[in-house]
Amino acid sequence: MLGANIILESLKKEKVEYIFGYPGGQVIPIFDALYDYDNFKFILPRHEQGGIHMADGYARVSGKVGVVLVTSGPGATNIITGIATAYMDSIPLVCITGQVSTALIGNDAFQESDITGITRPITKHNFLVKDVKDLALTIKKAFYIARTGRPGPVLIDIPIDVQKSSCNFVYPEEIDIASYRPNYDGNLKQIKKAADLINKSKKPIFYAGGGVISSGATQILLKILEKASIPVATTLMGLGAIEKNHKLNLGMIGMHGMCFANFAMQEADLVIAIGTRFDDRVTGKVSTFAKGSKNIIHIDIDPSTISKIIDASVPVVGDVKIVLEELINYIEENDHSDWLEKINIWKEKFPLIYKKDDILRPEYIIEEIAKISKGEDIIATDVGQHQMWAAQYSYFKYPRSFITSGGLGTMGFGFPASIGAYLGSKKPVWCITGDGSFQMNLQELSTAFIHNIPVKIIIIDNGFLGMVRQWQEILYKKRYSETKLIGNPDFVKLAESYNIKAMRIDKKSDVSSAIKEANEYSGPILIDFIVEPEENVFPFVPAGNSIDDIMRGVEK
Amino acid sequence: MKHTISVLAKNQFGVLARISGLFSARGFNIESLVVGETEKPEISRLTIEVLGDGKILEQVMKQLNKLIDVIKVFDLSNNSIKRELFLIKLNFVKENRSEIIELVNIFKAKILDVSKDSVIIEIVDEQKKIDSFIDLIKPFGIKEIARTGKLAIGIG
Numbered sequence: 174m175l176g177a178n179i180i181l182e183s184l185k186k187e188k189v190e191y192i193f194g195y196p197g198g199q200v201i202p203i204f205d206a207l208y209d210y211d212n213f214k215f216i217l218p219r220h221e222q223g224g225i226h227m228a229d230g231y232a233r234v235s236g237k238v239g240v241v242l243v244t245s246g247p248g249a250t251n252i253i254t255g256i257a258t259a260y261m262d263s264i265p266l267v268c269i270t271g272q273v274s275t276a277l278i279g280n281d282a283f284q285e286s287d288i289t290g291i292t293r294p295i296t297k298h299n300f301l302v303k304d305v306k307d308l309a310l311t312i313k314k315a316f317y318i319a320r321t322g323r324p325g326p327v328l329i330d331i332p333i334d335v336q337k338s339s340c341n342f343v344y345p346e347e348i349d350i351a352s353y354r355p356n357y358d359g360n361l362k363q364i365k366k367a368a369d370l371i372n373k374s375k376k377p378i379f380y381a382g383g384g385v386i387s388s389g390a391t392q393i394l395l396k397i398l399e400k401a402s403i404p405v406a407t408t409l410m411g412l413g414a415i416e417k418n419h420k421l422n423l424g425m426i427g428m429h430g431m432c433f434a435n436f437a438m439q440e441a442d443l444v445i446a447i448g449t450r451f452d453d454r455v456t457g458k459v460s461t462f463a464k465g466s467k468n469i470i471h472i473d474i475d476p477s478t479i480s481k482i483i484d485a486s487v488p489v490v491g492d493v494k495i496v497l498e499e500l501i502n503y504i505e506e507n508d509h510s511d512w513l514e515k516i517n518i519w520k521e522k523f524p525l526i527y528k529k530d531d532i533l534r535p536e537y538i539i540e541e542i543a544k545i546s547k548g549e550d551i552i553a554t555d556v557g558q559h560q561m562w563a564a565q566y567s568y569f570k571y572p573r574s575f576i577t578s579g580g581l582g583t584m585g586f587g588f589p590a591s592i593g594a595y596l597g598s599k600k601p602v603w604c605i606t607g608d609g610s611f612q613m614n615l616q617e618l619s620t621a622f623i624h625n626i627p628v629k630i631i632i633i634d635n636g637f638l639g640m641v642r643q644w645q646e647i648l649y650k651k652r653y654s655e656t657k658l659i660g661n662p663d664f665v666k667l668a669e670s671y672n673i674k675a676m677r678i679d680k681k682s683d684v685s686s687a688i689k690e691a692n693e694y695s696g697p698i699l700i701d702f703i704v705e706p707e708e709n710v711f712p713f714v715p716a717g718n719s720i721d722d723i724m725r726g727v728e729k
Numbered sequence: 730m731k732h733t734i735s736v737l738a739k740n741q742f743g744v745l746a747r748i749s750g751l752f753s754a755r756g757f758n759i760e761s762l763v764v765g766e767t768e769k770p771e772i773s774r775l776t777i778e779v780l781g782d783g784k785i786l787e788q789v790m791k792q793l794n795k796l797i798d799v800i801k802v803f804d805l806s807n808n809s810i811k812r813e814l815f816l817i818k819l820n821f822v823k824e825n826r827s828e829i830i831e832l833v834n835i836f837k838a839k840i841l842d843v844s845k846d847s848v849i850i851e852i853v854d855e856q857k858k859i860d861s862f863i864d865l866i867k868p869f870g871i872k873e874i875a876r877t878g879k880l881a882i883g884i885g
Contacts, residue, residue: 290746293743293746293750301743318797350797351800352738352798352800475795477794477795
């Protein structure tokens, strides 16, 4: 069998449904083989970066591995931002790149780049396949590595001569990599120790990250929370793990987290960190983070996250779901009424607030979307102020319903990721974006149109790179250096030129009916919301501050 | 503080780049690095000396373990035999020849080559001994030093 066919047969064995890719000189044999396949739905973006973010969005909503296929050189370097985005958020991807012929490698051939060298620090692992006989096994390994342990992107670089050579096709059924055996079961002694601390604690708090969602631990977490009446705060990546309105859910913590969640984290006598890595946007000043806690329990599949930032007194290395399923057996029922009472007082005293007047403010738009979608749709975001408002004001009911670039903070991620998120979930997607972020990958309007994706593009259009502008306003004496976006296109006309329905809203009173119309519309639709240009995201803990040292804002 | 880490990894393309890249990406400093095959040709052993406190050592070891091609990582800072090989090219003139030969004998070093005005000495030993040997021969005029970096193997 030809190498090119081996690649596609291997993808078939992995039950790949979608391939997000872009042709080019060094992958023509694969695309030629693809011509005879109807096993895959092929999505052709208008830029490789768009393609990889789509694969990423698909992987985030479905939990499956996203597959990318691009050519060598510029095709491969165009997916780098997408690989780094997936790596930071532990998203499973397999990226196949074409490469120049093995004989030409290292000769600065046309469209050659050392893509395994370039992507080494941003992939979980990568391969250069020099012999067609290694191809099937390498693809098997790539999928296995991408989806197991702490998931992540894996890249396979395949020279064109390998695609054109032949050998017998045998796809391994089982695989075991001696040097890679993730530890799923937590150490029982440690789990019992953790349970003992939890049972003795007066003011415990769970701090849950994206790992809770990726390991599928949300149900068991909820059971533990309810059994022992323990509140939970989540990271940006953990939003959706527990229904937003659940009485034990304090919502997001950190820089733009809820005041009461931050206060609770500081006051707690025990922090149970699960599937999370103590990111600086969560901890603020590390030395004062969780200052009331004598003990920190840290449960994570990746041993290198444990005690990296904050020393864990009880580390448990394992899959969050498997560990929690064991842990619950040793957790005693409790009501923690005094502790929850104290948190409730904070909740009442320091709620999320913004100015309710006649001005069209972004927070109001997100609230209206939350009202109409009721947590049933997917919310995807780009990066910046709108991302934080979406995180704060959206209603989350299910895991895998909030799609955002948390770790890398990639502007231009949201719109293509929305397309992938629809394909992976078949649920309508609200793409909350900004006028800055949207322009970084707006070429995918074509893709949304061709596949009639029900993505509702909500542009929070403030004419600024708003988050940087906010920092400049508050921390840099209003010196708005290069953050005013002059020369924005007419987004309505732009969308229309791609045959996409669009409208512009600049009055608060028109928001609700526009959102309703978008909700009922079955194809892609864009709404350009002209909002108050200098609205700020609050609460705000400036970088380096302790997380209870919060600017609550509101009045300017 | 200096730590000596021993890494068993698959002997294949790109492994050294992965390991050394990990150090630079995380801001860890490599003092020395020795690579060679083990008793199994498909596995190589890397002996790495790294500077830092216990926390850095812990992170380095965890990050190394995370690499897919790495089979095993040991801390050989203690309970190990450590050796390094030095090749030293030294001025060798009539007046100091006997003194140099005497030092070579005391330290169980070896003379590998003698030419008109220089001598090449090989010494294999632990750091402390080599340091004092170098201190003693320095006055004769060292022309060049080439060293392997430290090798280590666990005791028992």
